[in-house]
Amino acid sequence: MITVRKRGILSIFSIVSFLGLVYQSCVYAQVEKDVVLDVDQLSELSLEELTKVKVTSASKKEQKLNDVASAVFVITQNDIQRSTATVIPELLRMVPGLYVAQVGASTWSIAARGLGGVFSNKLLVLIDGRTVYTPLYSGTYWEVQDYPLNDIERIEVIRGPGGTMWGSNAVNGVINIITKSAASTEGGAASLQAGKEALSVGNIRYGWKEEGTAVSTYARGRLVDNLAKEEGGSSADGYNSAQAGFKYSQSLSSTSELGIQGDIYSLNRSERLGVISPSTLTTEEVGQMAHSRGGNVLARLKGEGVSEGDTATVQFYYDRANREEAVARSAVSTYDLDLQYDVARVYGHGVTVGGGVRSIHDSTGFRKMVVLDPPQREYSLVNLFIQDDYTIIPDTWSVTGGVKFEHNEFTGAVWQPSLKSSWHVNDQLQVWGSIARAVRIPSRVANDISAPIAVVPPSADVPAPTLLELRGSRDTQPEIALSYEVGVRSELSSQFALDLAGFYTDYKNLQTFDRGTPEFFMANGGLAIRQPLISQSNGEAGIWGLETVLEGKLSAASRIQLWHVLQIVDVSTRNPDGDPNFLGEKNNNPVNQIALRGQFDIGNSFELNSMVRFVESVPFVGAPSYWQGDLQLAWRVAKDLRLTLNGSNLLSNDHIESSSEFVMRPHTRIERSYFMGVGYTF
């Protein structure tokens, strides 16, 4: 076994050294070399010479997003300030191609490019380079992914596969939340939002800086009222949360920096849901408080590599997430180490290599419904990647190729290659295309769950009551997506720009829950049938779509953005007895979505910001089509003081956006809300 492991490691090293040799031989065969100038040399150039200098993109991740061969949308701090959002999921409503639906006061269903739902599991979410999806079911608990919105620098949303750079789970998209650095948050800032529906959010932050050192701290609290049930009455899902964190950065030299940051949080929410008792075959409505507590600490060292212009980054984080819910209890610890090396661009090649190790320790406990067997498990994930961004014709044609190798303990090795190309026809027109393979590795739930989910009463065909029970299986395979994308970015005039992206994704091995052999058991003094629904990989899907974004800068004081997204989802199963719409991936995304956003300055002190959106019906979750609108009037009272009046979901008293597919929870009505905001810097 040891020999085998050694050989494995050796072969990885041999690949890396072989790649190095190939790369070096390429480099040294070239006669003419690009010249990278430092600021000393650059400042000796004339203004005209400076206009010809090209900017090196040190890291793939820092590449100008407008130039990449992917469908990218960026929410800037300006967009954040000029929206009525109070939490991150509300901000994501402005992103074309994302389907954001509020299920309850603290529960969200967010997906990119189809196959969404509360347990949506094909979207990778990162906060400052820390992966925040839970390994238990590969989805994101959005209610605990919180941060003071004013301290977010930007949110980059990449639609489409990102497995080559970002790793497993980046099947349909990546949401990359980047918070402001410690150095850029000097001084104090406080903000408060409060209004109808007892919504209140408070943030405070203070940062200071000395020679090469910057420290920043923040605290945030939220109090949110219950929403209303569809049939009337309270849905009993209100919550309160508190979060605090810090950031520290230390400049070690002119090219290297150490950053350490951390957060802790606590969230208490009331929940009410139907829980099945297998012994009595009854569903009992449970109302109780659920608690989520957790924290993380991350350290990142970035410096110059072995050659001038190279950049090396080492990052480590520890994340702990505890949940106490009616159905289950879990505690997950994640240790993650990542390395990335960006080779300075030479001869048109910008090479990035890297790798990482993640170790996950979870401990789960039976509460009322959900059991994971074994209750404790440790598993790890190892990855290596290489990517080359190669300029074939300078200023015109570039090709980016890369591959990520990942090894996980559930299914072994997976490969995620991608090939992208971008062609600048002229300064106003860019055309791009890509082919990529992305993988979602089976979650802990898919492997190990056991949970009763419904009781079917006796009928003429089946005279005994039937208990449907979800069961995990070690046979669950990695889900594989092969995605083809093309896009056009065009400046139509000095005022309007168009961004078009079309895609087709072919999915194999999607997770399904197929009927196993029924078992008889005694319940309530009579005979009952237990029907296992076993996690399998029989699902297939084809999804295509078209995303159109038109941006208009009507004047210096007014901007608008109009987008339309079309998604056609076709899900099927290889199992002849299987129902593709039953407890597996399903068509639960709207076919059409439209949004119009406007940002207008009125004089020097006032702003009017608005968004109107249309979401078509999603029959699977019982959500009808709806139009909604948000409006914000902002007044910059003084240099340090900004007041806002906000209205959310103004176009009707309330509406339904989605529901949970698995857990029996009532439909909730998302209500119109008004609130006032005040922001003060000192």
Place this chain on the structure above:
Amino acid sequence: MRGLKGRKRSSLGGMLSACFAALISLWPCPSSFWDRGAGVKAETLGDEYSVKGAYLLNFAKFTTWRVPPPRTNESVFTICTWKSDPLKRVAAALESKSVLHLAVKTKIASSPDHISECDILFVPAGESMEIPRIVTVADSSGTLLVAEDGEGAMITFTSSANGQIRFSCNLTAAEKAGIKFSSQLISLAVRVEGEGAP
């Protein structure tokens, strides 16, 4: 049994590794394939903030201020950045230079009261929404406001599709602060707004 399994996987892994290495080795070398006869010229490259720092020094040479530098008792030319400091990495190099026979000094302006001490105020991209409130202070102190993006600054950087950094000028904004640009600077701007714009 375990060992056998491991060996099997390893040989499969070995084959995959070999295929992977072979595939990657086919990735074109610039000298051996694509560039043959294409005559790709070497390029002059610079890190983004090194280029922007060099621009700031250059802008000074082509600008006339209502309040000529130095502004303080010290004989220094002061380049400020608004709140955050993306120029930190190049600050030491900038401070080794001189502009208009004055030693360069860099500092962070974190409140509007600091702006009057700045000959040039650089507003990083993350802070561009603050330009409207900064610009009124810069006007009264006659400070040259250079922004990374956004609207309302006297000079705003832009990125060309070719990966170069260019800039646009707003002559109306400059005039309000009593700042004049030389025709050479104006001719190199990708866009000129305001009175007298071509």
